Amino acid sequence: MSPDAVAAALRAVPRRRFLPLRLRPRAPEDRPLHIGHGQTCSQPSTVADMLRLLDVRPGTRVLDVGAGSGWTTALLGHLVGPSGEVLGVERLPDIAAWGAANVARARMPWAREVPATPGTLGSPRPGGWDRILVSAAADELPTALVDQVAAGGRMVIPVQQRMLVVDVGDHGVAQVSEHGRYAFVPLVTDE
Ligand SMILES: C[S@@+](CC[C@H](N)C(=O)[O-])C[C@H]1O[C@@H](n2cnc3c(N)ncnc32)[C@H](O)[C@@H]1O
Numbered sequence: 693m694s695p696d697a698v699a700a701a702l703r704a705v706p707r708r709r710f711l712p713l714r715l716r717p718r719a720p721e722d723r724p725l726h727i728g729h730g731q732t733c734s735q736p737s738t739v740a741d742m743l744r745l746l747d748v749r750p751g752t753r754v755l756d757v758g759a760g761s762g763w764t765t766a767l768l769g770h771l772v773g774p775s776g777e778v779l780g781v782e783r784l785p786d787i788a789a790w791g792a793a794n795v796a797r798a799r800m801p802w803a804r805e806v807p808a809t810p811g812t813l814g815s816p817r818p819g820g821w822d823r824i825l826v827s828a829a830a831d832e833l834p835t836a837l838v839d840q841v842a843a844g845g846r847m848v849i850p851v852q853q854r855m856l857v858v859d860v861g862d863h864g865v866a867q868v869s870e871h872g873r874y875a876f877v878p879l880v881t882d883e
Pocket of ligand 1: 732733734757758781782784787808813827879880881
């Protein structure tokens with residue numbers, strides 16, 4: 693990933709397009725903004741940090757867990773480009789429908805947001821995902837998501853508010869590194 697690919701994506705996919713109308717004037721604020729149902733559109737500097745840690749390459753396949761407003765799904769769509777694929781999953785149906793419309797307006801048919809399948813964490817895919825971004829905090833590293841990362845792939849996930857980079861090899865987790873503390877809404881894993 694070129695050093696300023698994330699900065700370019702943030703310029704190309706403005707946050708305001710993924711906020712309710714009344715919140716759009718507040719898009720430049722570097723803080724999470726409440727989008728309803730107790731959920732937030734993430735803080736821009738946190739999104740930038742996570743995307744840099746994820747190291748997304750053009751042409752790769754990315755799963756965005758906790759897609760919410762669709763902003764991260766569209767940012768990932770910009771980073772992977774037309775030869776890649778991004779699937780955003782969101783557990784709250786109302787937010788998923790609104791986020792899906794936001795992503796569709798970004799006109800990147802290779803990126804989309806869908807409602808999460810009840811009882812399934814993430815979205816298992818044959819061969820796994822090259823990258824998984826998780827924008828909600830888990831209590832512990834979810835094995836179900838680790839199993840969805842392709843060999844040689846990476847997941848970025850907050851666990852107990854510590855940002856973890858999980859690199860996966862041929863036989864499961866190869867390395868876990870910690871990258872600071874961040875506040876997130878909880879990842880719901882028991883539905
Ligand atoms: C911080 S918010 C949205 C962040 C979003 N990526 C953005 O661009 O602003 C996290 C979202 O994760 C969702 N969520 C929590 N647990 C989930 C799960 N198990 N599967 C899918 N979405 C989940 C919440 O409903 C919430 O909308």
